[in-house]
Amino acid sequence: MRSGRSRKRLLFYCGKKDVEYFSKHQQGPLTGELEPIIEGLGYKTVEVAAKKTGSRHHVSVIISGRDSGIGLTDCEKVHKAILPRLEILLDDRDIYVEVSSPGISRNLKCGAEFGIFVGSLVRLLLEGENEWIVGRIMESDERKVVIEMSDGKKEDYLYDTIRKAKLVDIQEAKK
Structure with missing residues (x-):
């Protein structure tokens, strides 16, 4: 600083x-x-x-x-x-x-974009992590996004903890 x-x-x-x-x-x-x-x-x-x-x-x-x-x-x-x-x-x-269009694998630039893409698959890279998390955007607000994982479990992620977020191409998700 x-x-x-x-x-x-x-x-x-x-x-x-x-x-x-x-x-x-x-x-x-x-x-x-x-x-x-x-x-x-x-x-x-x-x-x-x-x-x-x-x-x-x-x-x-x-x-x-x-x-x-x-x-x-x-x-x-x-x-x-x-x-x-x-x-x-x-x-x-x-x-x-x-x-x-936003493109099939758009980088999400801000928290508000999660609200636009509710229902879409997304990949998240969290601060301090090396592995991407993949899930479906269920809801979002001004502080966090709720992601549903493949096992049906819902997880909250604060925007401050997200290093990178990308929409997932449906074809990529099927691989």
Whole structure:
């Protein structure tokens, strides 16, 4: 600790320094404006990242389906719905917008993302451990996540004890 103040370790890596990342736990102005549109279409907002390069805005939006995966038509539907709103919010018509799924083995970046992926398989690497724990996300709150193990037993894990977390690809889980 350099400054004498105690610094709490960040749970997960949150991105590049020149990009504004916003997710459910750290809602920025764009997330607050786009989330109702995205949720109105039946999707969950996982993350919104905005960056201005020169005179052009780059906005990346990651969405999740409520019950199923995300396909190209889902991304296209969200893109068409949010682009007009972004043009108004950013007062710019030259905006590059990328809408994508979280990916099949996404690294979870913050505790709030566990709530988005309730029901999904996850791998956890705990502080001081070398072995990954695999289980299904049952519930989460602001302090912890509840994971159901393969034997049906449920375990609570405080976010401060999680070093790394990744969604598990269904094909990988079958191996």
